[in-house]
Structure formats: C-alpha cells, structure tokens
Amino acid sequence: MRETYGRLLPEMRLGDLAGKLIVIEGTDGAGRSTQIDLLKPWLEELGHAVVDTGMTRSPLAGEGIRRAKEGNNLGRVTQALFYATDFVDRLENEIVPALRAGFIVLTDRYIYSLMARAIVRGMDPRWIRSIYSVALKPDAVFYLRLGIDQLLPRVVFSRGFDYWESGMDLYPGHDTFDSFCSYQSALLTEFDRLSAEFNFQMVDAATDARTVCAHLQQNILQLLERDARKNFMSRLYNDSTTAPQPALQEKTQERERAAKPADTALFAVASPVAAPSTNGNGNGNGHHHAAHPGQ
Amino acid sequence: MEIGSGVRIGPFEVFAPLQPAVSIVRHYGEHHFPGRLIVVEGIDGSGKSTQLSLLHKWLESKGYGVVFSEWNSSPLVKDTTKHGKKKKLLTPATFSLIHSTDFADRTERSILPLLKAGAVVLCDRYVYTAFARDVARGMDRDWVRELYGFAVKPAIAFYFRVPLETAIHRLLDGRDGFKFYEAGMDLNLADDSVESFRLFQGRILSEYEKMIPEFGLTVVDATLPIEIQQMQVRQIVKAHLDKAKELRVQA
Numbered sequence: 001m002r003e004t005y006g007r008l009l010p011e012m013r014l015g016d017l018a019g020k021l022i023v024i025e026g027t028d029g030a031g032r033s034t035q036i037d038l039l040k041p042w043l044e045e046l047g048h049a050v051v052d053t054g055m056t057r058s059p060l061a062g063e064g065i066r067r068a069k070e071g072n073n074l075g076r077v078t079q080a081l082f083y084a085t086d087f088v089d090r091l092e093n094e095i096v097p098a099l100r101a102g103f104i105v106l107t108d109r110y111i112y113s114l115m116a117r118a119i120v121r122g123m124d125p126r127w128i129r130s131i132y133s134v135a136l137k138p139d140a141v142f143y144l145r146l147g148i149d150q151l152l153p154r155v156v157f158s159r160g161f162d163y164w165e166s167g168m169d170l171y172p173g174h175d176t177f178d179s180f181c182s183y184q185s186a187l188l189t190e191f192d193r194l195s196a197e198f199n200f201q202m203v204d205a206a207t208d209a210r211t212v213c214a215h216l217q218q219n220i221l222q223l224l225e226r227d228a229r230k231n232f233m234s235r236l237y238n239d240s241t242t243a244p245q246p247a248l249q250e251k252t253q254e255r256e257r258a259a260k261p262a263d264t265a266l267f268a269v270a271s272p273v274a275a276p277s278t279n280g281n282g283n284g285n286g287h288h289h290a291a292h293p294g295q
Numbered sequence: 296m297e298i299g300s301g302v303r304i305g306p307f308e309v310f311a312p313l314q315p316a317v318s319i320v321r322h323y324g325e326h327h328f329p330g331r332l333i334v335v336e337g338i339d340g341s342g343k344s345t346q347l348s349l350l351h352k353w354l355e356s357k358g359y360g361v362v363f364s365e366w367n368s369s370p371l372v373k374d375t376t377k378h379g380k381k382k383k384l385l386t387p388a389t390f391s392l393i394h395s396t397d398f399a400d401r402t403e404r405s406i407l408p409l410l411k412a413g414a415v416v417l418c419d420r421y422v423y424t425a426f427a428r429d430v431a432r433g434m435d436r437d438w439v440r441e442l443y444g445f446a447v448k449p450a451i452a453f454y455f456r457v458p459l460e461t462a463i464h465r466l467l468d469g470r471d472g473f474k475f476y477e478a479g480m481d482l483n484l485a486d487d488s489v490e491s492f493r494l495f496q497g498r499i500l501s502e503y504e505k506m507i508p509e510f511g512l513t514v515v516d517a518t519l520p521i522e523i524q525q526m527q528v529r530q531i532v533k534a535h536l537d538k539a540k541e542l543r544v545q546a
Contacts, residue, residue, distance in 0.1 A: 010433035064375030075403030085392040130441040
C-alpha cells in the first residue's frame with residue numbers, strides 16, 4: 001500500500017491509489033521539462049494514461065505565487081508556505097485523483113526541491129520536513145544531476161540569469177553571476193544530502209537528452225514490470241475473486257512488446273491467469289487447478 | 296533553555312522544537328524584542344475586536360507606539376485566499392496552508408520588524424485561531440502546531456469566552472446567515488448555514504478550551520458588560536507594560 005512521509009491529510013485514502021508516481025528532480029537547467037516532454041508521449045504510446053504536473057500549476061496558488069515573485073517583498077517563510085499551499089492543492093486535487101484512476105503521474109519537481117530551497121534559505125529542516133510529512137512517497141525519484149560547471153553554460157547561453165534562480169533574495173550583495181553560483185552550489189549540496197535520505201536514483205544529466213531519456217525509460221520500464229509481476233502474483237492467489245480487466249490486459253500486452261525477451265515468458269503465463277474464466281482450464285498450471293477444484 | 300534539543304520545553308516557549316545555528320526561524324518564538332505582542336482570540340461574535348479596538352485607543356492615548364494587525368490581511372496573500380474561498384477550492388489542508396502563508400507574510404514583514412523596533416503590536420486573532428479552526432476541520436493537531444513554528448510568542452493572549460448561543464444571537468442580529476467557510480459548510484455538517492455554524496463553532500470552542508492550559512491563554516468572560524471586560528483587559532495590559540516603560544514614544 002502507498003505511504004506518506006508520516007502524516008495523513010483528512011479524507012486521504014491510500015488504499016486504492018493504483019497508479020504510479022514518478023518524480024523528476026534536479027536543479028534549474030538540468031533538463032527536467034525536456035525529459036518529461038519525451039517521457040509522456042512514450043508512456044502514452046505504451047498504453048499508459050499520463051498526467052504531468054509541476055510547481056505553481058495549482059488553480060489555487062499558482063497565480064498568487066507568480067504575482068508575489070514579481071515584487072521584491074516575498075519573505076522566506078512566506079515563500080516556503082506559499083509553495084506548500086500550491087503543492088498540497090495539486091496533491092489533493094490532481095495527483096491523488098490521477099493515481100486513484102490508475103494514471104502515471106509525472107511530476108516536474110516534488111517536495112525535495114521545495115525542501116532544498118527552504119533549507120538553503122535558512123529554514124529549519126525539521127520544520128519543512130514536518131510540513132511535507134503529508135506528501136505521498138513516490139514510486140521513483142530520478143535526480144537529474146548537473147554540476148555547477150555544466151549548469152552555467154546552459155543558463156548563460158539560453159535564458160540568462162533569473163532573479164530567483166540566482167537566489168538574489170539570498171545573496172543581494174553580489175552580481176547575478178556570483179549569486180547564481182553561490183545559490184546553485186548551496187542547492188546542489190542540499191540535493192545531494194536529500195538524495196541519500198530519500199533514495200534518489202541519480203542520473204547524469206550532463207550527457208545529451210536522448211541518452212538521459214533512454215536511461216530513464218529503462219528504469220521506468222523496470223518499475224512498471226515489477227508492478228505487473230506483483231499484480232500477477234496477487235492474481236495467482238486471489239484469482240477467484242478478481243474479475244478480468246481488459247484495459248489492464250491490453251496495457252500488459254503493450255508492455256510485453258516493449259519488454260526484454262526474458263520477461264516475455266512471464267507475461268505469457270500472466271495473461272491466461274488474468275482471465276481465468278476463459279483460459280483457466282487445461283493449461284497445466286497446478287496452482288490454478290488447486291484454486292478451482294470444481295473445474 | 297535547551298532550544299534545539301528536540302524536546303518541547305514548557306507550554307510553548309517556542310512554538311515548535313527548533314534547531315540551533317542554521318535556522319532563522321529559531322529565534323521567533325523565544326524573542327527578547329523590545330516590543331510587546333498582545334493578541335485577542337475567541338469565536339466570531341465574542342466581542343474580541345471591540346475590546347481590542349478600545350485597548351488600541353487607550354494605549355495610544357498613553358503614548359505607546361501601537362500597531363494593529365488583522366487575521367487574513369496580507370496584501371501579498373489575501374487575494375489568493377479570497378479566490379480560493381469564492382471558487383470553493385479550499386480543502387482543510389489548503390485552507391490551513393494559505394492562512395499560514397498569510398500569517399507568515401504578516402510576521403516577516405510587519406509583526407517581527409515592529410516588535411524589534413519596540414512597538415506594541417495588537418493582533419486580532421493569532422495562531423490559536425488556526426489551531427482551533429484547522430483541527431475542527433480535521434487537520435492533525437501536531438502538524439498545525441508545527442506549521443506555525445515560526446510564530447512569535449505573544450506577551451498576552453486574551454481569550455474571550457462566550458457561550459455559543461450568545462455569539463450566534465449577536466451575529467444574527469445584523470444579518471440573516473453565515474458565509475460558506477465561516478459556517479464550516481465545506482465539512483458538510485448540515486445543509487443549513489446557521490446549523491452548520493453552530494456545529495462547527497462548537498468544535499472550535501472545545502479546541503479553545505483545550506488551549507487555555509496548553510498555551511496559558513488569559514480568559515475573559517465575554518458575557519460581562521463591555522466596560523467591565525475592558526477594565527479587566529486594561530488592568531492586565533497595564534501590569535505588563537509597566538515593566539517596559541521604554542516603549543512609550545510620547546510623554
């Protein structure tokens with residue numbers, strides 16, 4: 001069953017969140033959104049329904065945060081809590097319903113970026129962890145890691161330095177370049193610390209986008225196959241109570257085509273078990289006969 | 296005092312267990328600022344705002360530098376709260392978070408600097424309002440308290456205690472119903488706004504009662520005549536401010 005980081009929001013049921021929550025984390029300019037743009041159509045092609053979400057996209061607080069960041073008077077605690085409001089709005093109204101409906105949720109950043117930003121700005125790490133204790137534990141966190149040396153050219157020669165990405169609110173005495181380096185280095189240090197604590201899967205973001213994507217695809221496939229295998233095992237033991245689900249079966253077959261040959265054998269067994277009423281008899285599966293003594 | 300040992304010391308010397316060294320929030324609770332923070336609490340219709348406004352005038356006449364701060368009034372955040380209420384986007388969790396954001400902005404930009412500058416800061420509603428309302432909405436008691444871990448501990452927190460029916464009678468005198476969130480209509484307690492208000496505010500009252508010993512709230516009997524309550528309030532405030540004579544800005 002899905003878990004949170006310790007606390008449960010009112011009316012948050014965790015029992016039926018069948019979808020997958022996949023987090024793409026990384027510092028500014030690591031190529032997170034590029035990867036999500038590549039992963040989404042790929043997953044959809046495999047037959048998965050996908051929702052993608054990211055910071056400040058909530059109908060409640062997104063606009064308010066953008067407005068607040070235009071000025072010069074957004075305090076650090078206020079900023080941390082405004083983002084928490086945005087996050088929880090999306091968690092309750094977007095992420096959880098999508099997971100309940102069996103979607104794959106791809107999220108551009110998660111609580112880790114928000115924690116890193118707050119901690120770098122001097123917030124008590126325990127305070128910010130307590131706030132995000134209501135967040136769901138994801139199925140995977142891919143951390144696109146980019147050193148400051150590789151990050152600099154990407155930013156300088158594309159969009160230039162941004163006030164908040166440079167942490168100008170933190171290092172106002174420096175010019176944008178100096179404060180960008182100080183701020184992003186501090187963030188990297190914090191990310192690396194969080195990486196160990198929250199089990200990030202580190203991905204070297206310095207290589208080209210296609211290579212990074214292939215790496216992510218491979219890991220996501222493994223995650224989905226593990227899930228399919230678990231489904232199969234639970235069906236094996238509970239198949240008398242489980243009705244066949246055509247939609248899921250289709251997905252499994254799609255996945256089968258994309259999977260490595262070694263795994264295909266498993267799915268060949270999985271398919272008849274998933275539909276016991278039509279194929280359950282005479283397939284030589286001992287467990288199966290035991291489960292249906294009447295057949 | 297062992298701030299940062301992770302153990303909660305006393306009833307809220309600091310509002311949450313906070314860590315030494317790295318934290319800018321750590322100083323908030325245990326302040327030794329020259330200013331004084333005085334807050335009033337109570338359900339709608341308890342008469343707390345009337346009392347605070349009378350106290351305000353009196354303190355000014357005595358020469359104190361007084362500043363007033365109202366719940367839910369941050370220029371940066373209140374539009375978002377309004378938007379959320381109007382479109383009914385708020386859940387118990389986001390209701391709690393957006394109000395804490397508003398409070399954070401007022402703390403960072405107004406309450407804290409003013410206390411450092413030596414003002415008497417008067418707050419109509421404070422963190423206890425959030426503790427009462429959010430817990431009445433089903434939020435985790437400890438989570439909400441930790442959320443407000445950055446808050447400054449008030450010098451005096453008055454709680455205007457009033458029976459539910461008295462408050463409803465006072466409120467309904469001027470109008471014929473309650474607003475959606477004010478009546479806790481988001482909780483589906485009742486179809487009728489007055490009935491929902493009654494049930495919701497009942498929960499809030501019981502949270503306030505629990506907070507009296509937890510935070511050492513100063514209870515005022517809000518059924519007494521206005522003048523009597525104000526006399527009591529002034530007496531308590533006077534006793535406190537006499538120890539801080541340097542606060543006066545005029546002779």
